[in-house]
Amino acid sequence: MSATAESVQERRAALKGLGTSRKRVEDARFTQGKGNYVDDIKLPDMLFGDFVRSQHAHARVKSIDTSAAMELPGVIAVLTAKDLEPLNLHWMPTLAGDKQMVLADGKVLFQGQEIAFVIAEDRYIAADAVDLVKVEFEELPVLVDPFKAELPDAPILREDIADEKEGAHGARRHPNHIFTWEQGDKAATESVLSEADVVAEEMVYYHRTHPCPMETCGSVASMDKVNGKLTLWGTFQAPHVVRTVASLLSGIAEHNIRVVSPDIGGGFGNKVGVYPGYVCSIVASIVTGKPVKWVEDRMENLSATAFARDYWMQGKIAATKDGKITGLWCHTTADHGAFDACADPTKYPAGFMSICTGSYDIPTAYLAVDGIYTNKAPGGVAYRCSFRVTEAAYFIERMIEVLAIKLNMDAAELRAKNFIRKDQFPYQSALGWEYDSGDYHTAWEKALESVGYSKLREEQAQRVEDFKAGKTRKLMGIGLCHFTEIVGAGPVKNCDILGMGMFDSCEIRIHPTGSALARLGTISQGQGHATTFAQILATEIGISADDITIEEGDTDTAPYGLGTYGSRSTPVAGAATAMAGRKIRAKAQMIAAYLLEVHDNDIEWEVDRFVVKGAPEKFKTMKEIAYASYNQAIPGVEPGLEAVSYYDPPNMTYPFGAYVCVMDVDVDTGVSDIRQFYALDDCGTRINPMIIEGQVHGGLTEALAIALGQEIAYDELGNIKTGTLMDFFIPTSWETPNYETDFTETPSPHHPIGAKGVGESPNVGGVPAFSNAINDAFRAFGLTHTHMPHDHWRIWKTANELGLHADS
Amino acid sequence: MITGNFEYHQPGSIPEAVALLSKLGDDARVIAGGHSLIPTMKLRLAMPEHLIDLQAVKELKKISVSGGEICIGAMTTQAELIASDELHKAAPIVRETSLQIADPQVRYMGTIGGNVANGDPGNDMPALMQCLNANFTLSGPDGERTVNAREFYEAAYFTARDDLEILTEIRFPTCTGGYAYEKQKRKIGDYATAAAAVLLTKSGDSCESASIALTNLADTPVYCEEASQQLVSNGLGDDSVKSAVASAMGQIDPVDDNRGPAEFKRHAAAIILRKAIQQAWARA
Known part of the structure; x- marks a missing residue:
């Protein structure tokens, strides 16, 4: 034996491959303030754009007077819809098959809508000029409640398509109605409901919120009129798709457009959409021949670029007396705002909401979603979740609790009774998905044991007694959640965006001295791709992760990919990385066999080298092979060592997890205090446990924000009430509790390395866990369900309505 | 922006x-x-x-304690108030309140003078100053004058300060006895949903003096003279505290906003005030 067991281990450790808690290579520049974000880009003669926006939620634009703005020294131009119309750019297509005004074309449909684009020599002049543009409005009745959209006196919002009976997703029954999307068996589900022992019903509202990344959206467009090439830097989660869309919109050939996503300061879905600011910066650069920068401010980000959620989910869940679920029915009213700009795969206008049967073996189910126009900002993006998966998980995890109350049963026991069993995978769900793998019972038992579940319930019962006896004013809530996600969109056969199949890609180049460059079609916004993709590759090709550079985000160099959102990077691009690595290894095997003067089949791979079977002292390391590939003429083998893989996933992946949240809730002040949060995640094969833990912490904190206070609220006139960070809740370290993380590891059977994706699990599972804890605190006093966000006054109101303030 | x-x-x-x-x-x-x-x-x-930026006016940056009186220059930051051990010894409620204003970054910039002079009912210092019975020095074209904090606030953003005057310094007596500043807020950095400043002195089991003021529960800070007097007259028994709180609640006029409806704020304010009274009494 040439290699002792220990030295194999040492060599493996030196690779820093799969399973290593390798420190993030990105952090050196971020922690030193050396990142390069869109607003850091400064080009000679660069101009700045700024928007005149609507203060009204619904109004006709009678006139726009730009003369005073144009007179301000330093103002170059003011664009309105009239200027864009000859280019056919006053409207643009949305990702959801609708169209959206780039600049107000005759009317405005939400507060904050873009009306005119001022271009000036600096951003200060631009801001002054915005103030000088005079817009004359005629106010129109405002529609903010989607349930009033189809009433006889409802204002018609989209006059441009009022008469169209057919939309991008089928029949429209009213001018304010966008689509109806149905999944499952309606008749069978209704029959199960009518014959069931028990049916629990509830309206579950997942309120409108916003991804609110630390960096807002922006772009810099630079049209080189000499060579005809447009370069566009921007906050794009999908740069290649942006290039294709920009080409289709502008008529500039795709090879003449270069789209670059530089460092991105968080995306969370907000940077998937295509926004008027991007289009206007491009047009402005074409018009002026100079680079034009547009960067929105925080209020613009919260009020105009894509929101998330806003789903009213009416649910019915049927079960036998002893708690076996027999059917699930859901009707969702989806508030899409003024334009349908949801970011979903084309065939899924409600995303993967049909994962709403959750972790449970529910034989019969039916889902219908009605998309509705209102006078609110467009969006509907997947805020740190796969498409509408957090809505689905929240719905089913609330319905389980509601059913447990109806059955007078423990909610943990009810879940365990209905989980899909390990032996049922791959599992075909009633709403059409094939769950790849899972072991829910093991995860659930581990979670309950870790938190001491039965003791917690005893303590809670005692607390209720103490409360009733006047010894305390604090109740205790135990929030349970077992979620199943569907991520990694997705198979080209059923997933595309604007016709582009949702594959992803990786291109690897091994350098002569045995280091490597890998380029991917995705783009990190903080996920740590430069760290983790190098780890995948290190394990596949036996080169240390430290010697592998990962590049993303420049469409001139990176292979085409659909980008980063919906936890798709690891399931899709991560798979492409592994597959490209395997191509490298296959070629390396031929080279090694030649160098070792044996047949290809007589050598085998061992960590970082090919070894002759039965003669372990004879081997060639990947480093030696790489060198040989560049300096030896090997018969039948091309020089060099490169590979590319475009990976079309055979299925989605289905990460899952078991979360428990324990809270104390003060019934008088409405203040909630999270005393324990346990999060067990099963994301299949774990690439970098430290990054997973960081992802879980971040996602849970966003979940906490959403559940406990974060919302985009409008008043009855369509004025946004939460347009600044004073009122839009972003937790600080002070509001963030300690999290305990844990895991089980059930690999995906169809993914090359068995990984499933994790970035979004904690948001998907966290929201129901926090919300269930609040609801559970009041269960002993007759509460079935109360809506999020559970901020102080709403908790107080719940307690008040339950009569808990009678004696105080 | x-x-x-x-x-x-x-x-x-x-x-x-x-x-x-x-x-x-x-x-x-x-x-x-x-x-x-x-x-x-x-x-x-x-x-x-x-x-007109006052940061270069050196005489506005000072904390002094002498002869039973504290004098603070208007440009003294909240961070400086927190850091001063001398001030903490003389009036510990100032540090307790300052630590509940916004976050450390804001407190490095935010000043006591700006906080009290702006007339924003959300600010924490105005109620504290009423509780401390502070006097504000105003300098104007006609020279200096003094206005008591309890007379200073007229309505939201309207104060007794003339447009041509600058609030230059704040004076109040050193504190003995118990103190508390209790604040309910949605998160760090937020204004109060309800907050209460309480100072109490004890003589044996009875309450010798009391001073109560409330933050963000009306369009000005609310100095609760009657409630304060009730504690002195009737002591700190449950019934007395209850009626003092009820009296204070009679003076507030909260409005509906994103922190919640007025009805909730009234309820929370009563809880916060009771907590503050109990805490101050425990420390007296």
């Missing part, structure tokens, strides 16, 4: 600042830490043509 254009002035002394303000009049605003004014300017809700 970009301000309108303005001229920037940096006077080096109080007379110079007062003279500038007299000269520029209505078109000028005095800026201290800027944490209320600058956001308002960025929203273009305020568009002053001149900003």
Whole structure:
């Protein structure tokens, strides 16, 4: 034996491959303030754009007077819809098959809508000029409640398509109605409901919120009129798709457009959409021949670029007396705002909401979603979740609790009774998905044991007694959640965006001295791709992760990919990385066999080298092979060592997890205090446990924000009430509790390395866990369900309505 | 989020600042830490043509304790209030309150003078100053005058300060006895949903003196004289505290906002005030 067991281990450790808690290579520049974000880009003669926006939620634009703005020294131009119309750019297509005004074309449909684009020599002049543009409005009745959209006196919002009976997703029954999307068996589900022992019903509202990344959206467009090439830097989660869309919109050939996503300061879905600011910066650069920068401010980000959620989910869940679920029915009213700009795969206008049967073996189910126009900002993006998966998980995890109350049963026991069993995978769900793998019972038992579940319930019962006896004013809530996600969109056969199949890609180049460059079609916004993709590759090709550079985000160099959102990077691009690595290894095997003067089949791979079977002292390391590939003429083998893989996933992946949240809730002040949060995640094969833990912490904190206070609220006139960070809740370290993380590891059977994706699990599972804890605190006093966000006054109101303030 | 254009002035002394303000009049605003004014300017809700920045006026940055009186210069930051051990010994409620204002970054910039002079009912210092029975020194073209904090606030953003005056210093007696500043807020950095400042002194089991003031529960800070008097007259028994709280609640006039409806704020304010009274009594 040439290699002792220990030295194999040492060599493996030196690779820093799969399973290593390798420190993030990105952090050196971020922690030193050396990142390069869109607003850091400064080009000679660069101009700045700024928007005149609507203060009204619904109004006709009678006139726009730009003369005073144009007179301000330093103002170059003011664009309105009239200027864009000859280019056919006053409207643009949305990702959801609708169209959206780039600049107000005759009317405005939400507060904050873009009306005119001022271009000036600096951003200060631009801001002054915005103030000088005079817009004359005629106010129109405002529609903010989607349930009033189809009433006889409802204002018609989209006059441009009022008469169209057919939309991008089928029949429209009213001018304010966008689509109806149905999944499952309606008749069978209704029959199960009518014959069931028990049916629990509830309206579950997942309120409108916003991804609110630390960096807002922006772009810099630079049209080189000499060579005809447009370069566009921007906050794009999908740069290649942006290039294709920009080409289709502008008529500039795709090879003449270069789209670059530089460092991105968080995306969370907000940077998937295509926004008027991007289009206007491009047009402005074409018009002026100079680079034009547009960067929105925080209020613009919260009020105009894509929101998330806003789903009213009416649910019915049927079960036998002893708690076996027999059917699930859901009707969702989806508030899409003024334009349908949801970011979903084309065939899924409600995303993967049909994962709403959750972790449970529910034989019969039916889902219908009605998309509705209102006078609110467009969006509907997947805020740190796969498409509408957090809505689905929240719905089913609330319905389980509601059913447990109806059955007078423990909610943990009810879940365990209905989980899909390990032996049922791959599992075909009633709403059409094939769950790849899972072991829910093991995860659930581990979670309950870790938190001491039965003791917690005893303590809670005692607390209720103490409360009733006047010894305390604090109740205790135990929030349970077992979620199943569907991520990694997705198979080209059923997933595309604007016709582009949702594959992803990786291109690897091994350098002569045995280091490597890998380029991917995705783009990190903080996920740590430069760290983790190098780890995948290190394990596949036996080169240390430290010697592998990962590049993303420049469409001139990176292979085409659909980008980063919906936890798709690891399931899709991560798979492409592994597959490209395997191509490298296959070629390396031929080279090694030649160098070792044996047949290809007589050598085998061992960590970082090919070894002759039965003669372990004879081997060639990947480093030696790489060198040989560049300096030896090997018969039948091309020089060099490169590979590319475009990976079309055979299925989605289905990460899952078991979360428990324990809270104390003060019934008088409405203040909630999270005393324990346990999060067990099963994301299949774990690439970098430290990054997973960081992802879980971040996602849970966003979940906490959403559940406990974060919302985009409008008043009855369509004025946004939460347009600044004073009122839009972003937790600080002070509001963030300690999290305990844990895991089980059930690999995906169809993914090359068995990984499933994790970035979004904690948001998907966290929201129901926090919300269930609040609801559970009041269960002993007759509460079935109360809506999020559970901020102080709403908790107080719940307690008040339950009569808990009678004696105080 | 970009301000309108303005001229920037940096006077080096109080007379110079007062003279500038007299000269520029209505078109000028005095800026201290800027944490209320600058956001308002960025929203273009305020568009002053001149900003008179007081940061170079050295005599406005001071904390002194002598002869039973504390004197704090208007440009003293909240961070400096927190850091001063001398002040903490003389009036510990000031540190307790300051630590509940916004976050450390804001407190490095935010000043006591700006906080009390702006007249924002959300600010924490005005109620504290009423509780402490503080006097504000105002310097104007006609010289100096003093206004008591309990007489200073007229309505939201309206105070007894004349437009041509600058609030230069704050004086209040050193504290003995128990103290508490209790604040309910949605998160760090937020204004109060309800907050209460309480000072109590004890003589044996009876309450010798009491002072109560409330934050963000009306369009001005609310000094609760009757409630304070009730504690002195009736002591700190459950019934007495209950009726003092009820009396204080009779003085508040909260409004509905994103922190919740007025009804909730009334309820929370009563809880917060009771907590503050109990805490102050426990420390007395």
